Amino acid sequence: MSNLAINAERLWGELMETAAIGGTAKGGICRLTLTDLDRQVRDWFKARAEALGCRVTVDDMGAMFARREGTVDVPPIAIGSHLDTQPTGGKFDGVLGVLAALEALRTLHEAGYQTYAPIEAVNWTNEEGSRFSPAMVASGVFAKVFEPAWAEQRTDCDGTTFRAALDAIGYRGAQHCGDHPLSAFFELHIEQGPILEAEGKEIGVVTGVQAMRWFEATLTGQDAHTGATPMGLRKNALLGAARVIERVDGIGRAAPGSVATVGRIDNRPNSPNVVPGEVFFMVDMRHPDDAVLDRMEAALETAVHEICEPLGLGVAFQKIWHQPAVRFNPDCIAAVRRGAESAGFSTRDMISGAGHDAAYVSRVAPAAMVFVPCRGGISHNEAEFSSKEQCAAGAQVLLQAVLDYDRQLAERGRPR
Numbered sequence: 001m002s003n004l005a006i007n008a009e010r011l012w013g014e015l016m017e018t019a020a021i022g023g024t025a026k027g028g029i030c031r032l033t034l035t036d037l038d039r040q041v042r043d044w045f046k047a048r049a050e051a052l053g054c055r056v057t058v059d060d061m062g063a064m065f066a067r068r069e070g071t072v073d074v075p076p077i078a079i080g081s082h083l084d085t086q087p088t089g090g091k092f093d094g095v096l097g098v099l100a101a102l103e104a105l106r107t108l109h110e111a112g113y114q115t116y117a118p119i120e121a122v123n124w125t126n127e128e129g130s131r132f133s134p135a136m137v138a139s140g141v142f143a144k145v146f147e148p149a150w151a152e153q154r155t156d157c158d159g160t161t162f163r164a165a166l167d168a169i170g171y172r173g174a175q176h177c178g179d180h181p182l183s184a185f186f187e188l189h190i191e192q193g194p195i196l197e198a199e200g201k202e203i204g205v206v207t208g209v210q211a212m213r214w215f216e217a218t219l220t221g222q223d224a225h226t227g228a229t230p231m232g233l234r235k236n237a238l239l240g241a242a243r244v245i246e247r248v249d250g251i252g253r254a255a256p257g258s259v260a261t262v263g264r265i266d267n268r269p270n271s272p273n274v275v276p277g278e279v280f281f282m283v284d285m286r287h288p289d290d291a292v293l294d295r296m297e298a299a300l301e302t303a304v305h306e307i308c309e310p311l312g313l314g315v316a317f318q319k320i321w322h323q324p325a326v327r328f329n330p331d332c333i334a335a336v337r338r339g340a341e342s343a344g345f346s347t348r349d350m351i352s353g354a355g356h357d358a359a360y361v362s363r364v365a366p367a368a369m370v371f372v373p374c375r376g377g378i379s380h381n382e383a384e385f386s387s388k389e390q391c392a393a394g395a396q397v398l399l400q401a402v403l404d405y406d407r408q409l410a411e412r413g414r415p416r
């Protein structure tokens with residue numbers, strides 16, 4: 001195995017430097033996709049990749065590819081993640097994967113190491129799905145799961161479309177998203193859960209991603225005066241939502257390993273002396289087994305109607321995202337495992353509770369992921385933290401997995 005070593009200090013310095021782009025008072029990042037802050041960090045990434053001699057291309061979903069040529073012209077091995085964050089995001093979710101990819105390219109460049117295949121560092125647009133739902137939109141278009149026209153017309157809560165926001169920051173490239181074959185894709189990410197830390201393991205060898213589904217519900221009652229309207233004559237949409245939210249939590253607790261959450265709610269008109277006439281909310285449900293998720297989805301649909309009909313509420317309910325469970329490619333998984341073991345790190349196989357771009361990219365290219373622990377398993381939280389050593393370990397394993405896979409490609413490419 002090569003003795004190439006990433007520069008831990010430089011990686012950490014760039015993590016802290018980019019964390020200032022959208023940095024919050026509590027030490028997190030608010031850098032929503034396709035905002036001017038997203039443009040600033042994209043410009044930062046492009047400038048540093050070009051300074052390495054990489055050619056940076058952008059597709060029509062804003063996905064960015066920083067290419068370092070290899071010795072042969074085969075589809076590149078891609079490494080990367082996302083630079084957008086949650087509104088109260090942390091310093092590591094997504095950005096660690098992109099900056100570690102940049103650091104891997106820089107390490108190869110400084111060593112003058114020539115890979116067999118080209119290597120590309122990738123930034124995927126709108127992984128979080130916070131501003132424009134659902135999540136992983138660009139990688140979903142790349143994998144031909146979402147139609148580009150559907151993705152472009154997704155709107156944020158102000159009615160701005162994905163396309164208008166992408167144009168506003170000047171990052172809609174010429175290449176059709178997906179017209180970009182890859183030999184493989186590797187993604188480094190913080191675990192965003194407690195397992196690695198609890199077990200004292202340094203690296204997660206990620207073998208897959210659990211299934212996940214999002215639903216939108218609008219309950220319609222009747223605005224009314226809170227003082228003059230008797231309790232029995234109300235059509236209180238917020239009461240209906242409250243009872244559904246309680247049931248969602250119960251569904252999440254019913255099956256081992258399942259999770260169910262309502263994280264977004266809009267109460268209208270949201271005035272203290274108006275009985276709420278309309279409530280919009282979203283439901284996020286996940287489980288490693290699609291069949292269990294089918295049962296959870298059925299229970300949710302039943303609950304919504306059972307609760308709302310007696311309250312006289314109208315219901316508009318739809319599933320907007322259906323991401324089946326993912327199993328990553330065995331050769332990529334083996335490359336991650338060998339990369340970790342040869343670097344001397346303890347490992348644990350695991351599937352991801354969180355969604356990642358690799359989940360979609362794995363539909364069109366062999367893929368796997370590398371996890372590092374995060375403190376207390378906390379993520380999607382401004383207190384999210386992984387240490388310099390943990391970030392460096394992940395970046396080193398990412399580099400070694402890529403070199404391992406590159407050797408696999410070279411072996412296959414050699415005439416038998």
Ligand code: HGY
Binds near residue numbers: 128135353356
């Ligand atoms: O929703 C997810 O799991 C990811 O953080 N977008």
Ligand code: MN
Binds near residue numbers: 094
């Ligand atoms: Mn992420």
Ligand code: MN
Binds near residue numbers: 380
């Ligand atoms: Mn996230």
